[in-house]
Amino acid sequence: MSAFVIHFVVRRFLAAMPTDAQRNLKTRKILFVLLLALICIVLVYAAFQRDKPWVVPEEVKKLKNPIVPTESTLKAARGIYTEECAQCHGEQGKGDGPKARLHFSAPADLTDTRRMHSVTDGEIFYQISEGRKPMPSFKKRLTEDQRWGLVLLVRSFSAPSAPPTVEKKPDAVTKTPAHATDP
Numbered sequence: 181m182s183a184f185v186i187h188f189v190v191r192r193f194l195a196a197m198p199t200d201a202q203r204n205l206k207t208r209k210i211l212f213v214l215l216l217a218l219i220c221i222v223l224v225y226a227a228f229q230r231d232k233p234w235v236v237p238e239e240v241k242k243l244k245n246p247i248v249p250t251e252s253t254l255k256a257a258r259g260i261y262t263e264e265c266a267q268c269h270g271e272q273g274k275g276d277g278p279k280a281r282l283h284f285s286a287p288a289d290l291t292d293t294r295r296m297h298s299v300t301d302g303e304i305f306y307q308i309s310e311g312r313k314p315m316p317s318f319k320k321r322l323t324e325d326q327r328w329g330l331v332l333l334v335r336s337f338s339a340p341s342a343p344p345t346v347e348k349k350p351d352a353v354t355k356t357p358a359h360a361t362d363p
C-alpha cells in the first residue's frame with residue numbers, strides 16, 4: 181500500500197518536472213525578458229545622460245566675455261565655426277549639421293531663445309572649451325579669444341534679429357533724424 185503511494189507520488193513529481201525541450205523554451209524566454217530589460221535600462225540611461233545639465237563651476241559661469249562683438253570678430257568666429265562646429269551644429273546653429281544625425285545625443289538648437297537665455301556667456305565658453313561626448317574639447321585646439329569669439333557667434337544665433345551687421349546701424353540712425361525733422 182505505502183509502496184503504491186510512493187510510486188504514485190514519484191510519478192506525479194516526474195510528470196511535473198519539465199522536459200528538456202520545455203526547459204529550453206523557458207531558458208530562452210527568461211533570456212529574452214532579460215535582454216528586453218537590458219535594452220530598456222540602456223535607453224533610459226542614455227536619455228538621462230542626454231538631459232543631464234552641464235556642471236559648470238560657479239566662477240566660470242560668471243566670466244565676462246572680453247571680446248567685443250564687431251564685424252571682424254564675428255567674421256573670424258564664423259570662419260572657425262564653419263570649419264569646426266557646423267558639421268554637427270549646422271550653419272545656422274539649428275543642430276542640423278550633416279554629422280548631427282550620426283550622434284546619439286544630438287546637439288541642441290542654438291537658435292532657441294528660451295534655452296539660450298538660460299545660460300551665461302561663461303557657461304557657453306565652458307561648453308565649447310570642455311566639450312562633452314560626442315562633442316570634442318576645444319581647449320587645446322582654439323585660443324581663449326577664439327573661444328570667446330565663438331560665444332559671441334553662438335549668441336547671435338538666438339538674437340531676435342538676424343546676426344548683427346554693423347553697417348545697418350548708421351543707416352537706421354541717419355533715417356530717424358531725417359523723419360524727425362520732416363514736419
Ligand code: HEC
Nearest residue numbers: 264265268285286287288304307308312314315316318330
Ligand atoms: C562632433 C560634433 C560636434 C562638434 C564638432 C561640435 N559640437 Fe557642440 N555639441 C555637440 C553635441 C552632441 C552637443 C550636446 C552634448 C550634450 O548635451 O551632452 C553639443 C553641445 C554644444 C553646446 C551646448 C548647447 C547644447 O547643444 O547642449 C554649445 C554651446 C556647443 N556645443 C558649441 C559648439 C561649438 C562653438 C563648436 C565648434 C568650436 C562645437 N560645438 C563643435 C556636438 C558637436
